[in-house]
Amino acid sequence: MASILRILPISFEQGLVYSLVAIGIVISFRILAFPDLTVDGSFPLGAAVAAKVIISGYAPIWGIVLAVAAGFCAGYATGFLNTRLKINSLLAGILIMTILYSVNLRIMGRSNIQLLTYHTLFTPMESLKISRFYLVIPFFFIVAYGLKILLDLFLHTDMGMAMRATGDNEQMIRSLGVNTDRMTLLGLGISNAFIALSGALVAQDQGFADVGMGIGTIVAGLAAIIIGETLVRAKTVRAFTLAAIVGSIVYKMIIAIGLRLGLAPTDLKMATGFMVILALGLPVLKKEKEGKLHLRGI
């Protein structure tokens, strides 16, 4: 029991960093109703960009800025394939995700960059020799919660409402004069900017970027938002973004506890996959009207 308690702060911290992924998925899956699979590529993209910038000797903050920009471009590219080239939304995401694998290798120049000996965003905090609990965790909390609030605000502006309506009722909002393609492009850009930011922070926090670190990100993120929405009973936009954060933290804790109880790390992705299948499938088996996720384009 005591050992479980000891891992909780670590999973809390991880949950906060990864909650940016979950928030990104809320934007694509929930707000835009666009099943965007770019995630598994844009997450390591953020990590790769940040790592490359840092080992090239620039300030870590530039790594963050460029990672966010790169993530935006990745989402925009998926949106472009879907809206302009009329490629199915799932396939568009898979294509960009696959392309990003090569892009990430090119950016890093190799499959793995270690950052432990470099000056990262967290080096100043860690050098203070104060428990992570009082510095790094509040930092992640402020980043995650602050961005959540900013996103909530955006989604209640004229433009943000048009974006939500694009996912809700495309025909209606187009007849009200909104270029829904542009909303999809912008939304996917923002979504993947969040996800790449998460990748950039994770790389610096754990001390390395790896080309394979994105595998399963989308499924883990979906698991997080499903857990969060169940706990928060999310109906409004603010509740959805809150659910992403809560769900992400709880998901990481469940995983940590599972590992402690003997779940093999190699079975982690399988366990997460089954979790999502269960959450999506149970309502259908119980003959509820609608599954949990409303998807567009499939």
Next chain:
Amino acid sequence: MIRLDHITKVFNQGTADEKVAIDDLSLHIPSGDFVTVIGSNGAGKTTLLNLISGTYFPDNGAITIDGTDVTRIPEHKRAKYIGRVFQDPLIGTAASMSIEENLAMAEKRGQKRGLRWGVTKAKRERYREVLKRLELGLEDRLRDPVGLLSGGQRQTLTLLMVTLSIPKVLLLDEHTAALDPKTAHKVLQLSREMIENYRLTTIMVTHNMQQAIEYGNRMIMLHEGRVRFDVTGERKRNLTVDALVKSFGAVLKDETLLTAAQ
């Protein structure tokens, strides 16, 4: 106000499912006209409205609205001219968004949408006032998602949304067909009031011949993508359902139309 010149629209061109929905159709609707449109199922009524709104582009011909050639202008850029109520009550509103948010989005029809707060206090108060006039009790439910409303309430709301930003052209596509008779009547009255108050150039598709005769100053009948009958003024006022059925019974095989005639 609206001018269609030799418009043709073919769906699934070159396949076994090829369908000429609009066939070399020309139509001029002067400003302030209230045109009712009848025609059997598949006559091309909805397609006609979709071509005017820009949902589809025609294969041939030109469309002018208020002196501007809009033939190749996408739907979202035409929106500033056009208010629309669809047949399906679910299409006119965003279900997951609140009543006030739907109203605020409609108020911005055709305008630039920036980073200003969507539903301000002032707007909310104004919406409360206009909703009161509908007498549906919606003024107390401004923050409820529209998905909780009935079809009739949603259709009434869609109509109200049109009035928040007065369009040049109003397109109504069997907008009362899915409603119960009482609600249908109310929505129809509201439409008429609105059209008269703002002198809106209107095209109203209806399945009900009596309505088509009773409303508007002009009636056209579509058949197989062409205007089969076009009547205005005195002649329209003197029309009866019986006379219509007598002349066009063979063309209007449509059951609903004929039952509406009895």
